[in-house]
Amino acid sequence: MGFVGFDSAKIRSLGRDLKALGDNAGKLHSDLSDVLTEAQSLMGGKPATTSPALQPLVANPFTFWPFGGGSLPGSLGHELGEMSDSITRRCNQLDMCNELVAKGYDIDPALAFADEKAPDEKKITDALSAIAALDGKGFGDDGNRDDLDEVKDKLDGLTAAELDAFLAKVPAEDLRRYGDLAQKTDDSGMWWWESHDGIPAGQFRDHLSHLLQEAGPSHWAKLQAAFPGIQPGFDTTDAWLQGYNSQLGQGVKGMHYGMPGDPLFATPGKVDASSISQGQFADCWYIASLTATAQADPKFIQEGIKQNPNGTVNVRIWDKDGNQHWVTVTPDLPMDENGNLVSAHGSGETWPAYYEKAFALMYGGDTGGTPDNHEGDKLYDRAEQGDYGATEWDNTDKAPPYVTGHDSKSIDNNLGAIKKSFESHHPVIVATGSVDQNDVPPEWKGSFVSRHVFYVKGFTADGKVILGNPWGGGAPDVEATPEQYEKYFNSPQELQVSG
Incomplete structure (x- = not known):
């Protein structure tokens, strides 16, 4: 069933009318300027109008946006033109989404009204064919990077509606195969071309963030199953393994991912360092770095996090080589059996939790480490990457580069x-x-x-x-x-x- 209740033809007609009005706005502006100028002349120089908005028009027909104020008639040419173009794009989007739904594609209804380029079925089928072609393919002497880059580029080039249709159609095994091949970048073999396998980690991280930022919530689980690097685990943390935080002495039971009830910021756009709490993970070295930075430069921290229309959150973070990334994470967070956040958090706000979640995905410096009395225990004393366990028990100089982009x-x-x-x-x-x-x-x-x-x-x-x-x-x-x-x-x- 398509998206009904909208008369596309009538909406398009409205757009054309707005366009015509916008095209005529310049002539109206000029005519009004002439009238006011002539009136002032006939009145012996007395003001022809008492309106502050119209006074600039006297003897100046060019006083309109972008050269002057946006409230004068001339500005309507730009404003109505943009409005008309947006209406046309949205109608194209709605009509094409209806066509794809009629052909059996599944598209999130919210995307049918997006102001973006209308979906192209060929781009969807090309992406499906490219990812399916990886199955059993005999890659050439240069490894598989060219084939994987082709898939990556096709997926990155999809609009949100096209990606939604693709994810609804692509077999889970095709997506998982692509993820496995992309992350096998081991170049330890004897032949030089083996370094052309997989997709470099930084590029693949940005690719995953792009997919997650555009994908509808109904597809997040499918992406997480195919690409484990999207969601950090917590079953390697001390809190999970022991059932309590060894420093705080607090019990932690029933850990699971759940949706928090608090907003990103308690006060929109305001970072309050004093509200941060570490939570139950043993990553004081990171939370202390984050809190100290938020105290010294709250604007820097505030500018490094934003929420996307689909509910995901983008966090600015640097990798171990000093390269900046905007890491996209899903909005769910680790909780205990009572629905209380286990991860870092603020007082009535969640932004510290998303910084910590992105850090758990990105931290690449773990070489093991353990709370006292667990040295040599492989459940605790092990190197990890891509999960909350990797962020526990490390040195003070390791976290700052991920927060600020510079060594401490x-x-x-x-x-x-x-x-x-x-x-x-x-x-x-x-x-x-x-x-x-x-x-x-x-x-x-x-x-x-x-x-x-x-x-x-x-x-x-x-x-x-x-x-x-x-x-x-x-x-x-x-x-x-x-x-x-x-x-x-x-x-x-x-x-x-x-x-």
């Missing part, structure tokens, strides 16, 4: 050097060593733990450093004298942020 700078381990960096508007993070909890100042209990990362929030009037705990959620700040700082903290990093 190690600074001297004293409050003088730290204060200088902080007052130069640099985010600063510091780590704790392995400390006997019985030796911790009593006023720090409930916030200070070993093998943790804090961020610098400021300094007191009497020279103490104020350190924020990325746990958030009411975890108290730590105020340390210079002597206490040097005893309990180490590895300070100055983050480099530039837009």
